[in-house]
Amino acid sequence: MPPAPNPELRNQRSHRAILDAALELTTRDGYTKVTVEAIAQAAGVGKQTIYRWWPSKAAVVLEALNDLTGPAGRVPDTGDVAADITVAAQAVTHMLGTDLGTVWRGLVADAQGDPRLAEDLRESFFEPRIARWQERLDTAVRAGQLRTDVPTRTIVELLFGPIYYRLLLGTDRLDPENTAARVDYLLNGVGQR
Amino acid sequence: MPPAPNPELRNQRSHRAILDAALELTTRDGYTKVTVEAIAQAAGVGKQTIYRWWPSKAAVVLEALNDLTGPAGRVPDTGDVAADITVAAQAVTHMLGTDLGTVWRGLVADAQGDPRLAEDLRESFFEPRIARWQERLDTAVRAGQLRTDVPTRTIVELLFGPIYYRLLLGTDRLDPENTAARVDYLLNGVGQR
Amino acid sequence: MPPAPNPELRNQRSHRAILDAALELTTRDGYTKVTVEAIAQAAGVGKQTIYRWWPSKAAVVLEALNDLTGPAGRVPDTGDVAADITVAAQAVTHMLGTDLGTVWRGLVADAQGDPRLAEDLRESFFEPRIARWQERLDTAVRAGQLRTDVPTRTIVELLFGPIYYRLLLGTDRLDPENTAARVDYLLNGVGQR
Amino acid sequence: MPPAPNPELRNQRSHRAILDAALELTTRDGYTKVTVEAIAQAAGVGKQTIYRWWPSKAAVVLEALNDLTGPAGRVPDTGDVAADITVAAQAVTHMLGTDLGTVWRGLVADAQGDPRLAEDLRESFFEPRIARWQERLDTAVRAGQLRTDVPTRTIVELLFGPIYYRLLLGTDRLDPENTAARVDYLLNGVGQR
DNA sequence: TTGTAAACGAGACGGTACGTCCTGTCTTTTA
DNA sequence: TAAAAGACAGGACGTACCGTCTCGTTTACAA
Known part of the structure; x- marks a missing residue:
């Protein structure tokens, strides 16, 4: 060695x-x-x-x-969870729509065949950001704005899964408006009341 | 030539x-x-x-x-949309959890730097499957089981986004049970009523 | 392998x-x-x-x-061994004095640290040429022109040793005239009779 | 600078x-x-x-x-030039047959592509030793033991050429006995009287 | 039944990038 | 304030694959 x-x-x-x-x-x-x-x-x-x-x-x-992006920042907290996560998720959507998104795709691609890189990617990027999101969602749970029986980590997946789905599979363009709509569906459900 | x-x-x-x-x-x-x-x-x-x-x-x-997987099959229709998509999404989750999931990751990885392959991947795999899912969801919409103001293509993304998120980013293990829970959250929303 | x-x-x-x-x-x-x-x-x-x-x-x-040089040729045989080896040795001296001599030095240099190359050098270059020289000298021995108690391989060394000495150690310039004189010394000895 | x-x-x-x-x-x-x-x-x-x-x-x-070897020493002078140079040349032969000979080969190899080193090698090693040998041979010439028409520097080449030939080209093992025999051939000639 | 043309197994080819190694210089830290 | 420690720019090494290109050899249809 x-x-x-x-x-x-x-x-x-x-x-x-x-x-x-x-x-x-x-x-x-x-x-x-x-x-x-x-x-x-x-x-x-x-x-x-x-x-x-x-x-x-x-x-x-x-x-x-x-x-370039700096450490994971706190998700904004104005008291209105729907508005807060909409804004923040739209920011991510926008960033991934630029050149950086393309670079990011290459990185995620390499990680598929390189476990050490995958680990590094999670530890240095995803987990800190997931943690910040969970903090904001925990606040919302305590404020009675979210269901108490849904793990906040799962909510984060529901929010970002579709964004990365578009980024990596390319089925549709990344679109902040669509991201905003998804927050509504997520909070209120897509089932008929 | x-x-x-x-x-x-x-x-x-x-x-x-x-x-x-x-x-x-x-x-x-x-x-x-x-x-x-x-x-x-x-x-x-x-x-x-x-x-x-x-x-x-x-x-x-x-x-x-x-x-190996054959052409995209019709999503089952028992009349109970929640049960149907749960079963079908769990099947996908299970498949991606095997060795084939690993191969699939490699394929998606290569597609990040190869637009022709990406196109091929979408046309031969994703779009047909998305179409079958949309058909089933359209039926549910007509049956009054789903909101009419949500594009069914978006619902498909909400269902599969988190699955591919886990597959490609490796934040958590692929888990059919979690997939089932997500169907509930999706239909009923995660917001407090 | x-x-x-x-x-x-x-x-x-x-x-x-x-x-x-x-x-x-x-x-x-x-x-x-x-x-x-x-x-x-x-x-x-x-x-x-x-x-x-x-x-x-x-x-x-x-x-x-x-x-470039072709296979080892027969050393000329006019019956006069002194003249024959003078001419042939001068030809070698001349060749080693050109650019090719410089290349040859590099090759011998590499061979000092590469046993496989050294072996290749001997087998493909030196030994065939030594053999041709020995044939000519054997003829001279049989013709009563050379001592019978001196191995012809040793005579070859006495002839070429000084040439390579100059080539590789650079103590003096390679010089066909000097090569000719050496043939005299070699045949008649440098000792006083 | x-x-x-x-x-x-x-x-x-x-x-x-x-x-x-x-x-x-x-x-x-x-x-x-x-x-x-x-x-x-x-x-x-x-x-x-x-x-x-x-x-x-x-x-x-x-x-x-x-x-390690110290400055070039005087070649022994017992009055018997044949015996003296035999002993001294055998000492060199023996030294070059040890590990030091291998190191020496590396040095000569590097000198092929490095003129400054080659110069240094000559000035600090070869020339002083050649000079000492010439002194001894000059004595022998004056004593009527060697021909007067052969430059002593050439005699040195005739003595050491074959030794370095074996060392660097590896055609045969370095052998003090062979070195001794060569002194005889050199003094008395290999031609038939 | 034979002729011919395409696909085939095999593998050498020109080329690109890799990750390692060593050289000789430059920089930092330690004593 | 010298020198050990070692990082640095540079550049060659030998390897691994890529995708293309010959080779003869089947194979299958046409004459």
Whole structure:
């Protein structure tokens, strides 16, 4: 086993340049077309410097994306749960509709065949965001706005499942209006009263 | 442009052997690890024979999978829409929980960077199934069991989104029981009455 | 172990192009500066095609050189052994004084750290030539022109040792005249009678 | 140009440790397999410390070898030139037959593609030794034991050429007995009287 | 029954990207 | 304030697959 590199000696300039180049290239040329070598070159960095700190192109891009979006933020709480989750879910929908959504698709694709990356994706991205959503929904449950017999984690899946479904299967365009409508269906049910 | 091959001269033995080998290898070794060359070898076939009839490994595996599951079937109609879609969605959940689900993940992954494959995936797999589901849901709408102001295509997304969310993002295990519960939430809403 | 490639299916055009490019580049740029990739590119060939047929750059260059010089020829026999070996040894001296000598130095250098190459070098180049020389010297022994108690293989070493000494250690320039003088010293001895 | 380091500040402990490690590692693992980094590590020294004082691995090993064998000594002079050069040449033959010979081969190999190293090799090793041999042979010439019309430098080549020929081309094992026989052939000639 | 044309098994090919290794320089930290 | 430790830019290595391209060899229909 090669000795683990010492993070304290890490060159911050290179680090930044790599993340910037990764984002720049993947959004411009498409995730799949970008190679580790191209990122290294664009960042003015040796290929080994990338492999010293990340195990793969995907890991670099994931960090670049996480770095761009910042840590998971709290879901807004105005007291009106329907309005709050509509706004927040629409923001996600909008983001996934840009170039970043395309990069994101590449990342999720790579994760299908790379368990370590999948784990990293969940831990660094999905779980923190799911947790923030659950906090907001728990508040709503306590406020008597949501059923008490539905796990909030399941509600999160009901909200985001259809968004990722469209993103990854491409059956329909990602559309904030549709996202808003879905919140209504979700809260009130699609069954006839 | 090379002359299009004549499908009538296609060797049926090879065709079958290729589909069988593709399924066998991808379920055994994992989608990503399998190469076109390995499929050709396992099928006792030249690599060119595969490329003559399919554009990529993914296309072969997609046909193998479609061949295995048969054409989209009608969703059962006992008159009780809740029971019917529960049963049918659970069947899907179960299937995606087996080895085939893993193969399926590989296929969807490849489709992220291959628009032709994505199109093929939608046309040959998703759209026919969505159509059958919509037919069943339309019946339920006419029977006054579902709201009339919700597009049935959206209901399908609400049903399957969370299933593919779990399959592709791996946040939780695929679970038929959870699928059943979700039908309830979907029909009755998660909001407090 | 990967299956050994079938030599009968070898592409003659590529084969030739590789040997030509190897010689061209090594004489032009210097043996050490040439990479396998550069040879491949100059030959219009994939790198793998080189590695399919040769284990290393050195092996390619060795074949190119052997191909250029042809199989070991018989040493001339006019009856005058002194004259014959002078002429032949001068020819070798001259050849090693050209660009090819420089390439040859690179080859011998690589052989110091690569036993397989060293073996190849001996078997395909040195031993056949040593054998031809021994044949000529044997004739001279039988003709009463050389001592019978000196192994002819040793005489070959005495002739060529100094040539390679100069080539590889660079103490003096390779010089056909000096080579001629050495034949005299060798036959008549440097000791005072 | 970076300021030349001041040799007086050179740390003697490190210097020794580097030479010792270089010899230890090259004899144990083979010249080619040893890297500058490995020498630095084994010597408990930073890589830069090596590059500050030597231009390459070869230069370090050359100094280590020169340091081990000491400066070129006078060739023995008992009055019997045949006996003297036999003994001295056998000593060289024996040395080159040990592990050191293998290291030496690596050094000569590197010199083929590195003119500066080749120059260093000649100046620090070969020329001094050639000079000592010439002194002894000059004495023999004056004593009427050697022909006066043969440059002594050429006699040295005739003596050592075959030894390096075997060392570098590997056609036969290095053998002190053979070396002794060659002195006879050299002095008395291989031609029939 | 033979001729011919297409598909076939086999596998070499040109090419791209990979992840590793080493070089020689530069930077940080420690003593 | 020197030097160990080691990160860095650069670049070659040898491997793995890709999708294309020859090869002869069946196979199946036409003459």
